[in-house]
Amino acid sequence: MDETRNVKIQVRGVSKVFGKNPKSALKLRDQGLKRPEILEKTGQTLGLSDISFDVYEGELLVIMGLSGSGKSTLIRCLNRLIDTSEGDILIDDEHIPSLSEKALLECRRRHFSMVFQNFALFPHKTVLQNAQFGLEIRGIAPAERDKKARESLTQVGLDGWEDAYPNQLSGGMQQRVGLARALANDASVLLMDEAFSALDPLIRKDMQQELLQLQSRMQKTTVFITHDLDEALNIGDRIVLLKDGEVVQIGTPEDILTKPADDYVRRFIEGVDRSRILTAESAMRPVRSTARESDGPRTALRRMRDHSIDSIYVTDRDRKLLGLLEADAASHAIEAGADTINEYMTQDFRKVTTDEPLQNLFAMFSDKSFPIAVIDEQQRLLGVVVKGAVLDELARAGE
Amino acid sequence: MDIPSIPLGYWIESGLTWLTSEYSLITRAISRVTQTGIGGLNDGLMWLPPWALLAIIALLCWKAASPRLAIGAAAGMALIWNLGLWDPMIETLTLVVIATLVAVVMAIPVGIAAALSQRLYRVIMPILDFMQTMPAFVYLIPAIPFFGIGSVSAIFATVIFSMPPAIRFTTLGIRQVPVELIEAADAYGATRGQKLFKVQLPLSLPTVMAGINQTIMLALSMVVIAAMIGADGLGSEVWRAIQRLRPGDGFEAGIAVVILAMVLDRLTQSFSKSRR
Numbered sequence: 001m002d003e004t005r006n007v008k009i010q011v012r013g014v015s016k017v018f019g020k021n022p023k024s025a026l027k028l029r030d031q032g033l034k035r036p037e038i039l040e041k042t043g044q045t046l047g048l049s050d051i052s053f054d055v056y057e058g059e060l061l062v063i064m065g066l067s068g069s070g071k072s073t074l075i076r077c078l079n080r081l082i083d084t085s086e087g088d089i090l091i092d093d094e095h096i097p098s099l100s101e102k103a104l105l106e107c108r109r110r111h112f113s114m115v116f117q118n119f120a121l122f123p124h125k126t127v128l129q130n131a132q133f134g135l136e137i138r139g140i141a142p143a144e145r146d147k148k149a150r151e152s153l154t155q156v157g158l159d160g161w162e163d164a165y166p167n168q169l170s171g172g173m174q175q176r177v178g179l180a181r182a183l184a185n186d187a188s189v190l191l192m193d194e195a196f197s198a199l200d201p202l203i204r205k206d207m208q209q210e211l212l213q214l215q216s217r218m219q220k221t222t223v224f225i226t227h228d229l230d231e232a233l234n235i236g237d238r239i240v241l242l243k244d245g246e247v248v249q250i251g252t253p254e255d256i257l258t259k260p261a262d263d264y265v266r267r268f269i270e271g272v273d274r275s276r277i278l279t280a281e282s283a284m285r286p287v288r289s290t291a292r293e294s295d296g297p298r299t300a301l302r303r304m305r306d307h308s309i310d311s312i313y314v315t316d317r318d319r320k321l322l323g324l325l326e327a328d329a330a331s332h333a334i335e336a337g338a339d340t341i342n343e344y345m346t347q348d349f350r351k352v353t354t355d356e357p358l359q360n361l362f363a364m365f366s367d368k369s370f371p372i373a374v375i376d377e378q379q380r381l382l383g384v385v386v387k388g389a390v391l392d393e394l395a396r397a398g399e
Numbered sequence: 400m401d402i403p404s405i406p407l408g409y410w411i412e413s414g415l416t417w418l419t420s421e422y423s424l425i426t427r428a429i430s431r432v433t434q435t436g437i438g439g440l441n442d443g444l445m446w447l448p449p450w451a452l453l454a455i456i457a458l459l460c461w462k463a464a465s466p467r468l469a470i471g472a473a474a475g476m477a478l479i480w481n482l483g484l485w486d487p488m489i490e491t492l493t494l495v496v497i498a499t500l501v502a503v504v505m506a507i508p509v510g511i512a513a514a515l516s517q518r519l520y521r522v523i524m525p526i527l528d529f530m531q532t533m534p535a536f537v538y539l540i541p542a543i544p545f546f547g548i549g550s551v552s553a554i555f556a557t558v559i560f561s562m563p564p565a566i567r568f569t570t571l572g573i574r575q576v577p578v579e580l581i582e583a584a585d586a587y588g589a590t591r592g593q594k595l596f597k598v599q600l601p602l603s604l605p606t607v608m609a610g611i612n613q614t615i616m617l618a619l620s621m622v623v624i625a626a627m628i629g630a631d632g633l634g635s636e637v638w639r640a641i642q643r644l645r646p647g648d649g650f651e652a653g654i655a656v657v658i659l660a661m662v663l664d665r666l667t668q669s670f671s672k673s674r675r
Contacts, residue, residue, distance in 0.1 A: 081585055109588035120583035124601045134587040136597070185587065 008189065008221045009055040009078065014087030016073055016245075019044025022085040035244050047073045048245045051087070055189070058219040060211075064232040065242030071225045074242070075193050078223065079112040080104055091189070109138050113182035117194035119174045121166040127153065127177050128162035134185030152184035153177075155214065172203040183214075190222040197226065208235050229272055233257070241265060254282060280361055281354040283393040284374045284383035290315050293322055297333035297341050300325055311370055313381055314345055321373055321381045324349045351375050354382065361390050419544045426545045433497070433551045441493040449480045452489075456662065464669035472666075475658035484633065484655045491632035491659065494550060494622040498557035499615050506562045506614070507607065510569025511595070520570065527563040535560050535621055539628045553625030561617035568610020572603025608671030615663050623656055633659070 017025040025044040028037070035046045048070045055061050065071045076082040078089060080096055089096040091111050099107055113134060121130050129136075131149035140148075153162060156176040166174055175195060182190055196204045212235055215222065226232050232239050233253040241248045241256065249261035257278065260266040288307045291300040291314045304312050310327045323345030333344045350364045351373040364372055371384035419426065444452065453476045461469035479488050513520045538559050542552035576599050584594045600607075626634030633652045640649030 079586060081582060105588045105590060107588075108586065112586065112588075114583070114586040116579055116583060118579055120577075120579040122580060122583075122598065122602075124604075133583075133597075137584075137587050137589045137593055191586075 005059070006057040007054045008057045008091065009223075010088070010090040011054070011078075012052050012088040012090075014051045014074075014077060014089060015049050015085050016047040016070070016077060016082065017044050017085045018047050026086060046245055048077070048084075051242075051245075051247055053240050053247065053250055055221060055223055057221055059237040060215050060222045060224060060235060061238050061240065062224045062226060062232040062236035063240045063242060064226050064229060064236075066227055068244070069227075069242040070245040071227070071242050072193060073245075075191055075223060075225050078189075078191060079108050079114065109134070109187070111188050112191055113185045113187040113189070114191040114193065115175070115178045115182050115195040117197050119166070119171075119178045119198075121174055121177055121181075123166055125165075126162065127158065127164050127166065127169070127180075130166065130177050131180040131184050133181055134187070138185075148186070149180070149184045152180040155183060156180045156210070171199050172207065175199060175207065179211075183218075188221060190220050192222060192224040194225050194227070196231065197228070204231070211235060229268060233272065241268070254278065258282060278358040278393060279354060280352050280356040280358065280372070280374050280385055283358055283361070283385050283389045284354070285386065285389055286383050287313065287381060290319075290381065291325055291341065292316070293340070293342060295341060296339055297330045297344065300341055301327065301330040301334070304330070313373055313384070314341065315381050318378075319380045321351065321375055321379055323347055324370060324373075349373060352385075353377070358390055358393060361385055365390070415541050415544060430546045430551045433546075433554055436497055437493055437550050437554070440497060441490060444489045444493060445486070449476075449485050453477065453480070460662070460666055460669075464665060468665050468669070472662045475662060479655045479658060482651050482655065484636065484652060487631065487633045487636050487652070488655055488659060491619070491622055491634065491656070494553055494557065494625070494630060494632060495615060495618045495659075495663070498554050498561060498618045498622065499611070501554065502558045502562040502614050502618065503565050503611055505558070506565035506610075507569050510566040510607075510610075511573060511600075513566065514570040514573035514599075515595075523566065523570075527566060530559060531563045535624055536627070539625065543628055548629040550630050552628050553622055553630030556625055556628075557618050557621040560621045561614045564613035564617065565607075565610045568613065569603065569607050572606030572610070573599045575606065576602045605671045608667065612664060612667040612671065615667055616660065619656070619660050619663065 015022075015026060015029070019025060019042065021042065021044065025038050025042050025046055028041060029046060029049055033041070038044065038046050051070075051074060053061075063071045063074055073082055077084050078091075078096070080099070084097050087097070091107070094107060094111075096104075096107065122133065125133070128146070128149055131153055132145045135145040135148060150162065153159065156179050158173065158176050158180060161169065161173070166177060169177065175198075178195070182192075196207045199207060208231060211222075214220075215235075224232075224235065233256070236253055238250065238252055239256055240250050241261075243264055249256060249265050251259070256265060257269055257272070260269060288309065289303045289312060291303060291312045293314055293316050295314075300312055300314075304310060304327050312325050314322045314325050316322060324347075325341050325345050329344040329346065330341065333341055338344065349370045349372075352361065352364075353376065354374055356374075361372055365387045371386045373384055374382045376382055447455075453473055456476060457469045457473040460472045479485060509523065513523045535556070538556035539552065542555045546552040546555055580598055580602070581594065584598045589597065622630060622632060623634035623637065626632065626638040629635075633656050636652035637649050637656075640646070640652065
């Protein structure tokens with residue numbers, strides 16, 4: 001994918017067999033047998049089979065799959081709460097499957113924080129003590145522990161609850177404590193195992209938003225497990241889709257929606273509200289022609305005629321968008337004998353950035369018929385979106 | 400046809416004889432130490448005037464449980480005092496406290512080990528069943544050759560008889576700690592020791608306390624029975640009443656045992672409840 005990003009965790013050919021003799025099960029797997037047959041023949045369950053993917057530094061990677069897909073097993077293989085049967089897992093070049101027990105503890109302390117589906121808070125500890133747990137385990141001095149735990153509680157909005165006990169808090173607040181415990185630890189990777197699945201839908205959405213905000217602030221490498229595609233699409237930078245212990249597809253939410261790898265993925269995404277996830281980028285077309293600010297009105301008009309369009313976007317030398325020139329205005333300029341088109345441009349058009357949801361674009365078309373300009377942060381013109389393309393994209397995704 | 404009976408009893412007896420002669424040095428040492436402990440604690444409790452001890456116990460009940468228990472305990476103790484059973488009560492209390500201490504000190508590590516090792520668990524559980532179902536009196540018999548007639552034998556038999564619940568409850572308490580909490584501790588890189596002392600033991604504390612409560616109750620019942628091998632205390636009052644056929648004296652001592660039992664029970668229960 002993106003070569004400029006550092007790989008934080010490499011997962012290569014990882015398999016997990018639940019049973020006494022993994023070798024026999026893997027041998028059958030290599031002969032092309034699937035999970036049910038292997039279970040029947042050996043009495044062992046093939047939990048994961050030949051999983052490979054990368055987790056990039058600072059990204060939020062979602063591993064998604066239904067129950068039995070092996071996602072919980074997979075996340076536990078990363079910090080070796082479950083031992084793998086074959087394959088390699090590397091974090092910063094540290095080979096996790098072969099670590100000694102002592103080195104494994106050290107690796108977990110340094111690299112992994114974990115947030116659990118049912119919170120897994122310690123009922124005999126206060127909120128503050130819970131948030132300190134990872135630091136306490138690492139033997140950090142009490143004063144510093146206290147400071148860091150308070151900071152992370154502030155980050156998740158739990159000021160003033162330090163001395164409460166977990167059973168005095170609502171589910172959403174308990175999971176905030178779980179998150180604070182993970183953040184205080186300052187490990188390099190955050191593992192979230194169905195972290196929001198036990199929460200009410202509304203609170204869940206809130207937590208997703210907050211996680212995204214935290215993520216944009218802290219850029220923490222995060223591996224997030226979920227069975228909920230909406231959640232995966234909403235928060236994931238990339239998604240690894242699992243089915244029956246195998247990877248079905250790896251890609252950005254948009255890849256998954258627009259280019260489903262197979263029928264399974266296609267059926268999966270049927271229930272999703274696509275317009276919310278599709279963005280201007282997916283419906284964007286290259287600009288057929290632009291005018292330069294230095295062009296005279298005649299040149300601009302000729303370009304419009306050549307491409308049979310009745311308006312043209314005007315940019316400077318760096319493709320920075322300056323305005324829109326309509327054919328009528330160009331004619332006026334010629335009649336008035338103007339040398340440049342500067343004074344005849346209009347700003348009365350819509351411009352959006354690439355991540356604007358398609359749904360919003362749809363509303364913009366109702367009042368103006370100009371193509372919508374798509375720009376980047378430097379105001380450079382990247383392309384245009386026409387009404388037909390939006391409809392087309394929505395329709396195609398809806399198939 | 401006459402099937403010869405297996406000489407089980409003979410084997411056990413010769414085994415015990417061998418043990419007594421081979422390890423007499425050890426048993427005598429244990430006897431000496433225990434005797435000193437009993438003497439010291441007993442003297443200490445006796446040195447306190449009855450009203451002072453009564454006040455201490457009432458205060459303890461007040462702090463740990465409720466004013467109601469404090470009043471009840473004070474009234475009960477006052478009754479014992481009034482009946483002239485104060486000294487035997489103190490002797491019984493001494494035996495209970497020492498036997499419980501010894502039993503708990505041995506039981507908790509065993510309980511922890513059994514909780515953490517499935518193999519040990521399988522070995523220990525049948526032994527506990529044996530210890531608990533064997534009629535309590537039987538323990539008194541081998542105690543005598545080991546430690547002679549008196550309080551030390553009583554303690555020995557009492558410890559064996561009262562230890563099982565403390566072991567069982569400790570094991571149960573640790574095994575009951577939710578797996579997800581263990582997983583959380585593991586995920587943050589906790590060592591076995593950290594897991595045990597920061598998670599498993601604190602969370603199993605209420606259950607362990609319930610086990611200790613059971614141990615105390617069993618110890619109390621046993622030290623009363625141990626009067627048969629010469630242990631002092633309320634038991635010997637009952638024993639004397641039986642021999643002289645004086646039901647009134649017997650019931651007075653019996654009621655004193657009940658009062659002591661209730662105070663100890665409620666007090667230790669409140670300790671286990673007041674924790675999270």
